[in-house]
Every structure is written in C-alpha cells, then in structure tokens.
Amino acid sequence: MVQRPLLPAVGLAAVGGVLLTASFEPVAIPWLLPLGVGCYALATRDLGVRRSGLVGLVFGVVFYFSHISWMKDSVGPDAWVALSAVEAAFYGLLGLAVPLLRRLPGWPLWLAAAWTTMETIRSGWPFSGMPWGRLAFAAIDTPAAPAVAYVGMTGLSFLLALSGFCLARFAEAALVRERRRAWAAAAVGVLAALVTPAVVPYDVPEAGSATVAVVQGDVPGPGNDILWDHEQVTRNHVDATIGLADDVAAGRAPRPDFVLWPENSTAVDPFEPGRVNTGIREAVEAAQVPVVVGGIVDDGAKHVLNQGIVWDPVTGAGDRYTKHHPVPYGEYIPFRDIWDPKFGQLALITRDMRSGTRTEPLRVAGVGLGDAICFDVAYDDVMPPQVRDGAELLTVQTSNASFIFTHQIEQQFAITRLRAIEAGRWLAVASTNGQTGVISPDGSVVASARPRTTAVLVERVGLSTALTPAMRLGPWPARILGLLTIGALVSGAVTYRRRRELDGPTLENEPEDQPDRHPAEPRVPSPDPSEAPVV
Incomplete structure (x- = not known):
C-alpha cells in the first residue's frame, strides 16, 4: 500500500x-x-x-x-x-x-x-x-x-x-x-x-402544572468573581425573593409553588448561624413557599458539598441534591494525598468537593424535581436517571459568574435546552448572573433574563411522568x-x-539508496547449453 x-x-x-x-x-x-x-x-x-x-x-x-x-x-x-x-x-x-x-x-x-x-x-x-x-x-x-x-x-x-x-x-x-x-x-x-x-x-403528555419563580440575583463588583462579595450575592437573592413576595401580595405576580435560587447563591455553609442563614430564613418566610437554595455545605475539615437544598417555610431545610461531577483541579485536587499543589489557582482549593450520588428526585411542594448543578447538565448519568425515577420537572442551578464574559454560558445553555427535549420535560435554569431561563419540552425558551441583571421569572410549567424513548433506552x-x-x-x-x-512493505518504507533485498537470479540463456541440439 x-x-x-x-x-x-x-x-x-x-x-x-x-x-x-x-x-x-x-x-x-x-x-x-x-x-x-x-x-x-x-x-x-x-x-x-x-x-x-x-x-x-x-x-x-x-x-x-x-x-x-x-x-x-x-x-x-x-x-x-x-x-x-x-x-x-x-x-x-x-x-x-x-x-x-x-x-x-x-x-x-x-x-x-x-x-x-x-x-x-x-x-x-x-x-x-x-x-x-x-x-x-x-x-x-x-x-x-x-x-x-x-x-x-x-x-x-x-x-x-x-x-x-x-x-x-x-x-x-x-x-x-x-x-x-x-x-x-x-x-x-x-x-x-x-x-x-x-x-x-x-410529545409527552402532561399530568399537571406548577408555577415556578426563578431568581437571578446578580453578582456585585466585577461580575466574574462569586467570592468578591459573597454575602452581597446572597443578599441580592434574598431581596429579589422578598420583592417577589411583595408583588404577589399586591396582585402584580402569581403566587409560585416554589422559588429556585442558583448554585453559589450562598458561598458559605447556609446551616451555620450568621447573616447568610438569617437571610435565607427571611426570604423563605416572606415567600411562604419552599425555596431551593444553592449552597456550599461543610463536610468536615477537608471536604465540602455543592448542594441544592429545599428550604420549607414550616419545616426548614430538608431534601438535598449534591453535585455529581465536581470539576477536577477546579473544585477538588485528585490524589491530594500524593500531590498537594500550593501554587497559582490550585492553591485556592483548600478543601475538596465530594461527589453526590442521588438519583431520586427532590420533593418540592409536592412536585418531583430532577435537579442538576452547573456542569452536571452535560452528563448522561445525572438528569436521565432522575427522570426515570419519577422527576416531573427539571431544574439547573448554575453559577456561571466565572464564565460570564465568555461563550461558555451559551454552550451550556444549548446543552440544557437539548436536555429538556431529550427528557420531554419543562426545565428551569437559575444562574447567579446569566443565563437564566425557562425552557419548554420542545427546547424553546419561553422566558429569560438578561445577563448581569437582577431578575425574577415567574412561569406556569407543565408536569409529566411519561417517558420519552430516549429515557426508556x-x-x-x-x-x-x-x-x-x-x-x-x-x-x-x-x-x-x-x-x-499480502501487500508487503510499502514503497514509502523503502529508502531509495537501499540495495535490493531480493536480487534477481542470474539470467540463464535459453535454451540451456545442455539442451542445445547435438551437432
């Protein structure tokens, strides 16, 4: 050849x-x-x-x-x-x-x-x-x-x-x-x-409906650093939720069945006493409906959990989903016991984020909710198993602040829309400062918030328990x-x-100056002298 x-x-x-x-x-x-x-x-x-x-x-x-x-x-x-x-x-x-x-x-x-x-x-x-x-x-x-x-x-x-x-x-x-x-x-x-x-x-038949409020609180300062003023990030989401409650009371907005906050709406453990915990309780009390909070939760001295937490106005914090796919060298250091870097951005990762394994939907206001946190939406082992286990509605909690000036947010939103089509479910996306939206089962965006703004989207969404062929496969x-x-x-x-x-060595592998490996046999005259006529 x-x-x-x-x-x-x-x-x-x-x-x-x-x-x-x-x-x-x-x-x-x-x-x-x-x-x-x-x-x-x-x-x-x-x-x-x-x-x-x-x-x-x-x-x-x-x-x-x-x-x-x-x-x-x-x-x-x-x-x-x-x-x-x-x-x-x-x-x-x-x-x-x-x-x-x-x-x-x-x-x-x-x-x-x-x-x-x-x-x-x-x-x-x-x-x-x-x-x-x-x-x-x-x-x-x-x-x-x-x-x-x-x-x-x-x-x-x-x-x-x-x-x-x-x-x-x-x-x-x-x-x-x-x-x-x-x-x-x-x-x-x-x-x-x-x-x-x-x-x-x-077309997946709908078995009911719910009203969801999706909060984008915005990120202060440069907009691409969630830790620049993380307490103000939480305060922005608290104030937006209280504002929603005021609109509901005045008849300017319908009452939601629950409120969705994004990933990193609290960057410290929301269960610890302090202004973050107080702010969450204040927002939930004002809304009088469950709020799905995105928080970083302590898990011992060396580990943290990235969770979506259902915070009920009566019973307090309850059901939790933990991010399945933390980012290596972004949210944890693989093999830290062998190699523990102390330079550059890696030095900022002082505790490793543990992976979650939950596939059972969250229960929020009587609705089976299939949740995903940030990059989780791109993995096949996160949302599809929750849909097969009974999720009636899908949500994505994401903190795209680090990528707000890049095209990552557009790529992730495209993936999210495809997940809605694949599952045949309505899907709500809450981001700290973009892209936040509500997506129908055909992938169309029925509501969205402009990046780097504070916004609350209140939408009526369908619920379903039927499975698409993709979910069955x-x-x-x-x-x-x-x-x-x-x-x-x-x-x-x-x-x-x-x-x-059969082909033998290629011409490309035969150097031009290499002697012939198979020299021809000396030419024998024909006929051979022994076969010549006898004179």
Whole structure:
C-alpha cells in the first residue's frame, strides 16, 4: 500500500477541526458539523496506524483548544492547556483505529460507532471526564434536535457522525468515479433518520402544572468573581425573593409553588448561624413557599458539598441534591494525598468537593424535581436517571459568574435546552448572573433574563411522568455502540494484518539508496547449453 503524503492530510485535519468548532456556539453554523467530521475521515484515509493517529491528534488539538477557549480567560491558561491536551488525545487514539475500521465493508457505520464510543469514554474519564464537544450538543435549533427525544444524546451523536462519514465516503466515490448510488442512498437514509422526528416530534403528555419563580440575583463588583462579595450575592437573592413576595401580595405576580435560587447563591455553609442563614430564613418566610437554595455545605475539615437544598417555610431545610461531577483541579485536587499543589489557582482549593450520588428526585411542594448543578447538565448519568425515577420537572442551578464574559454560558445553555427535549420535560435554569431561563419540552425558551441583571421569572410549567424513548433506552445506546466498536476493531485488525502481509512493505518504507533485498537470479540463456541440439 502506498501511503499518502502526510502534510496535506494534516492540513485537511486542521480544516476539519475548525469546521467542527464553528458548528457549536458562539458561531453556531450546525451544517458545518458533517463537513468537519467528513474531513476527519478524508484526512486519515490511506494512512498507516501511526500516521493516522497523528493526523487524528491534529484534528483534536485544533478542535478542542478552540472549542473550550473560554477556559483560558476564565479558569486559567494552565487548566485550558492541560484539559484541551487530554481531550484532544482521544481524537488521536481514534485515529489509530481508523486504518483498521476502514478495511471493513460499510466502514462509515463502524467509524461512527467508534467515534461515539470515544465521546462516551472521554466524557467520563479520566476522573469525571469532560462531555463538552459531543456532536449532539451542536444540534439545538436544527431539524435534528427533536431526534434526541427518540435516541438520546449518544444516539444523536452517532447519527451525526454517520452523516459526516457517509458524506466522506460519497466524496471518495466521486473522486475515483466509483458507483455512488449506494452511498447517496445511505446519506439520504441517515438524513431522513435525523429530520423525521422534526416532522413527527415525540410529545409527552402532561399530568399537571406548577408555577415556578426563578431568581437571578446578580453578582456585585466585577461580575466574574462569586467570592468578591459573597454575602452581597446572597443578599441580592434574598431581596429579589422578598420583592417577589411583595408583588404577589399586591396582585402584580402569581403566587409560585416554589422559588429556585442558583448554585453559589450562598458561598458559605447556609446551616451555620450568621447573616447568610438569617437571610435565607427571611426570604423563605416572606415567600411562604419552599425555596431551593444553592449552597456550599461543610463536610468536615477537608471536604465540602455543592448542594441544592429545599428550604420549607414550616419545616426548614430538608431534601438535598449534591453535585455529581465536581470539576477536577477546579473544585477538588485528585490524589491530594500524593500531590498537594500550593501554587497559582490550585492553591485556592483548600478543601475538596465530594461527589453526590442521588438519583431520586427532590420533593418540592409536592412536585418531583430532577435537579442538576452547573456542569452536571452535560452528563448522561445525572438528569436521565432522575427522570426515570419519577422527576416531573427539571431544574439547573448554575453559577456561571466565572464564565460570564465568555461563550461558555451559551454552550451550556444549548446543552440544557437539548436536555429538556431529550427528557420531554419543562426545565428551569437559575444562574447567579446569566443565563437564566425557562425552557419548554420542545427546547424553546419561553422566558429569560438578561445577563448581569437582577431578575425574577415567574412561569406556569407543565408536569409529566411519561417517558420519552430516549429515557426508556437509558445507557443502552452507549453499551451497544461500545460492543459494536470492539467487534469492528477486532475484525478490522485481523483484516488489516492479512492485507499488510499480502501487500508487503510499502514503497514509502523503502529508502531509495537501499540495495535490493531480493536480487534477481542470474539470467540463464535459453535454451540451456545442455539442451542445445547435438551437432
């Protein structure tokens, strides 16, 4: 096999990474997504394992470093480089598998399964992984978005990857003037699977309704530092809730069934006596309905918990949800007993945040509430299990103050809207200073607050206990695609090895000045002298 030159392949991979980044917020041109994925397949075409891995890595570096560039200015350049490098490496590892999978008939199917499996793995490992950049997350506001209610985030990523790889296979067939009818039909079939749910969306019946008040208290000072004046942050939410109570009493607003505060609306333990605890009690007493408070709770001398706490006007603090996925090197230091850094931003993490495990919905004013805190919304093991356990309404408590001047808040809000479609539930988002909103089950935003303002949204929302097909499938799409990937890799490895044995060494691996390894035998005259006629 004669391998392609490496430099054009690297350039094409870089173009693909740029196109994929542009399909997400803030550029948000989603039709570029299949082109970016297709470039990945074309860039790794006709390359050996190591070269394909290198080209895949280039794609990952260009994509991921640009996709989460917001981390550079919000968390720090060191965290941005470290996380981007780890996530980019997964695209390089996938590149190592491309030559094996391309040996199989219908390789776009197997490569799409492998891509989706790669996304699943990197979304949960190492530590808690990083789901940002999954193909499904770019689908909001497209005809493909309703498909997530049928196949879930994993299934939607698979269909989007398959569309890109079918497009690449069609381009290859066109280049060599191969019969293209079959691949055109395959591309049309994938497209139909993506857009048919837009014509026939899955409607979840509602079994009731509730009125929710969502509070965005705002962050004083520079706006991007929740600790700049954390007591004033709490006071802002208290005052906004008391103002809501005054509006209800005057008939200017309907009485809510409960009030939702954001993550970090209290940055110190709200159970400890002091102004924060007093302020919460004051707000709850004024509202006369439960308030779901977002607070940092002490858990011994070395640990804290990031919790959503149901504070009832009669019984006080009750049900609690604990954040499932604290951010490594942002909210805790992995293996601190081995390595305890005392420099830069890491020195500020004096206590590690523990992970929660709750999947049972919170009970708030008689409503089963499926909660998520900040980045939790991007993980498949947080909201979907709560929906299957009976959550009638979804909420997200987030503190995006650190990212308020970046495009992270737009990316997270897009993910949140997709979660509402996937679950077939109304969803309320409370943020300290942006983006706060109320989202309907079809992903549309029915109310929102302007960033960096104090606002209270009061909306009537539907309640439901019915499950979408995606919720019924649960983790099975990821499991099935993982098994398909393993089987395809084994089969591809066998085929790849046999082909190499038949092809022998490539011309690219034979130096020009190397002597011939198989010199020709001396030419024997014909006929041989012994066979010459006897004279």
